[in-house]
Amino acid sequence: MKGVIPEPGPLRPLALATLLSRVGNGLLMTVSVLYFTRIVGLSIAEVGLGLTIAGLFGLLSAVPLGHVADRRGPRGLFVVLSSSVAVLSLAYLLVDTFWQFLVVAVAVTVLDRGAGAVRAALIAAVTQGSAGRVAARAYLRAITNIGIMAGAAVGALALHFDTRTAYQLMFVVDSVLTCASAFIILGIPRVAPQPKTAEGPVWIALRDRGYLAVSALNAAMSIHYAVLDVAIPLWVVEHTEAPRWTVALLLIINTIVVALFQVRSSRGIQDPTSAARATRTAGWLLLASMVLFAAASDGGAVVAVGLLAIGAFVQVIGELLQSSGSFLLGFDLASDQAQGQYQGVWGTSMSISTMVAPTVLALLPLGLGVPGWIILGVWFAVIGVLFVPVVRWAVARKQTAQVTAA
Known part of the structure; x- marks a missing residue:
């Protein structure tokens, strides 16, 4: 990697996709709790409980979906999971009860945690050697911080206006950015799936x-x-x-x-x-x-x-x-x-x-x-x-x- 922009290759679309998706994350980190409490009318306790339950369900998805990435290839699966997260997150705009919030949070978290594991497998597949993988993850983490910071700055505008429309617009922008970042990954060459071993345990x-x-x-x-x-x-x-x-x-x-x-x-x-x-x-x-x-x-x-x-x-x-x-x-x-x-x-x-x-x-x-x-x-x-x-x-x-x- 030379300078700020990585050299041509798989890391370049990964970096752009990371930047876009993390800008969206920064938006929601800034406005989501206030939207659900001030606009939807949920209590802080309900939001916290819902996110905790969703997190528990999310623990169950990373390993199985990571295994699917090994068998089917991580690139296509990541695109499917990330675009699904983008579409499902719009369902938050239809929420007006705790139970609706819980269902949407569980669905989004399960797919999002699985997408994280698949993304890591994709990075491992398209980088060479330990040093290359560490350098790639370090670069992407720096991009992550920049994206979240930029998203938080934009999200502050919604906090300034403090209206339902302003908050909901942030959810829409996040969905668009997440979907765009997913399809940018198609710029990475297809990664061949790992061959299935005839013997031995599945969950190694x-x-x-x-x-x-x-x-x-x-x-x-x-x-x-x-x-x-x-x-x-x-x-x-x-x-x-x-x-x-x-x-x-x-x-x-x-x-x-x-x-x-x-x-x-x-x-x-x-x-x-x-x-x-x-x-x-x-x-x-x-x-x-x-x-x-x-x-x-x-x-x-x-x-x-x-x-x-x-x-x-x-x-x-x-x-x-x-x-x-x-x-x-x-x-x-x-x-x-x-x-x-x-x-x-x-x-x-x-x-x-x-x-x-x-x-x-x-x-x-x-x-x-x-x-x-x-x-x-x-x-x-x-x-x-x-x-x-x-x-x-x-x-x-x-x-x-x-x-x-x-």
């Missing part, structure tokens, strides 16, 4: 204890992604002297650093060993950032803003290393003959992390205060240290399985 990813262990550790570490969204806003407002705009400042720091440095941070990660070591370093950085966030509660406004800003910067450096390590491990420890299945497992573990994170943050930093921040930081450091021996064990298991199969 679910039987791979090494991969499952690394996935679990990665999910436990990935709780840090929710810190800025869930814990920091309440911490800043209720426990520090920092002004409210500090919350936006920290989010801006995170977004800009990821957009500018995600690709660069991935360049030194070439194999599972370097990925595990990068994750170990990330754990120590996350511990340091949690300590800084905690210390912001003891000082005036200037001190609090300074500590929070430094903490956000340290955290995002840890995030860059952890995410880059995650990109490699998710692909490299998987069997190339079943990348769809394995990416389904990886995606499911991340979905579980996303569901668990708010509860963990409510119990620790928001519930216990400063001690809770320290406990959370130690948690990240310990998980990071565990990555090195667990990844070594998973690599040895994979090598033994390959020798046995040969």
Whole structure:
């Protein structure tokens, strides 16, 4: 990849499709909760319950649909799933009761989680080698942040007008962008399906204890992604002297650093060993950032803003290393003959992390205060240290399985 635009090849349509779809995501992230509460009339509790139930159903789709991608090819399946999500999401505009909201949310989430696994399998199929896959995922993550930021800016217009029409227009724009991004993927050459093996179990990813262990550790570490969204806003407002705009400042720091440095941070990660070591370093950085966030509660406004800003910067450096390590491990420890299945497992573990994170943050930093921040930081450091021996064990298991199969 040279410059901002990737070289001609599969990554270029992937990047454009990612940008368009993430702009749509940014739109809905900005307006959806307010639309369902202010316009439709659902309560916050109903929206939260509906999304939680939908998330639980979504856990069931990634591995099976990833397996279908292995057998049928990921490109066509991704187009079908993404375009289906685009059309079904318009059904939100017809919702006026909780049960209708729940049905639509479940259907959209099941297809969307499956599309995520299929997309990861597609990336694995059209990129070469561990370094190529990590670089591609890093580039696409930077594009993701840019797209969400742009979508949130457009969504702010709907918040300004605060009308049913303005909110509903955002849903329509998201649907159009998602559908367009799906068909842009057709610019990628067709990926041949993996041949079906005559012997052995079908669900090999679910039987791979090494991969499952690394996935679990990665999910436990990935709780840090929710810190800025869930814990920091309440911490800043209720426990520090920092002004409210500090919350936006920290989010801006995170977004800009990821957009500018995600690709660069991935360049030194070439194999599972370097990925595990990068994750170990990330754990120590996350511990340091949690300590800084905690210390912001003891000082005036200037001190609090300074500590929070430094903490956000340290955290995002840890995030860059952890995410880059995650990109490699998710692909490299998987069997190339079943990348769809394995990416389904990886995606499911991340979905579980996303569901668990708010509860963990409510119990620790928001519930216990400063001690809770320290406990959370130690948690990240310990998980990071565990990555090195667990990844070594998973690599040895994979090598033994390959020798046995040969």
